[in-house]
Amino acid sequence: MQVLVVxxxxxxxxxVRQVLKKLNSSAVVSGANSAEAAIVLLESGKAFxxxxxxxxMPDTCGLSVIYRLQEQGIxxxxxxxxxxxxxxxxxxxxxxxxxxxxxxxxxxxxxxAALAYILEGNIYxxxxxxxxxxxxKARRFAQTGNITxxxxxxxxxxxxGYTNRQIATTLYLTEHTIKAHVSALFIELGxxxxxxxxxxxxxxxxx
Numbered sequence: 001m002q003v004l005v006v007x008x009x010x011x012x013x014x015x016v017r018q019v020l021k022k023l024n025s026s027a028v029v030s031g032a033n034s035a036e037a038a039i040v041l042l043e044s045g046k047a048f049x050x051x052x053x054x055x056x057m058p059d060t061c062g063l064s065v066i067y068r069l070q071e072q073g074i075x076x077x078x079x080x081x082x083x084x085x086x087x088x089x090x091x092x093x094x095x096x097x098x099x100x101x102x103x104x105x106x107x108x109x110x111x112x113a114a115l116a117y118i119l120e121g122n123i124y125x126x127x128x129x130x131x132x133x134x135x136x137k138a139r140r141f142a143q144t145g146n147i148t149x150x151x152x153x154x155x156x157x158x159x160x161g162y163t164n165r166q167i168a169t170t171l172y173l174t175e176h177t178i179k180a181h182v183s184a185l186f187i188e189l190g191x192x193x194x195x196x197x198x199x200x201x202x203x204x205x206x207x
Contacts, residue, residue, distance in 0.1 A: 001027040006038040007054040035065050055082045064170045071172045100124035154181040159198045159207045
């Protein structure tokens, strides 16, 4: 069993390695401490049976790795990890087909149980988080059902202060395409600039 853990903390990689060994003594766990290092490994042709990605790392959002793989048509069974309930990022990752969420606050026993559940072919989301995600989805649909998944991704990056060029780099799209998504967001939200777009989106609980 080949596993890749994308996380900037070596101790966490070692912890996942120990947990996986309890599930499968032959598990081989590799680590990547940045999105760039992970992409090199994942695009190298090496096969992985499971990929763990930390959603929030110092150099980038872990979602950028998932975006990249999706754009390249590369598919690996993927599980996301998070230190906090960033519901919108979690929702975006789940929409792209990840197998579940494991909070980094979980104990070794909880991680073991969640992994066993995932490896049985299920999708694992902590019950409390799942309830929050359902409520978020209901609110979004009631407020605006016309924002596409890609536009939502762009909106979240605008809120983080990314420029069009930075968003294009993160999502592996052209800057022209990003400009089109930004314009569509302005129209949908009734905004005239990026600041107003973010303000309105926050008032609607979209970000």
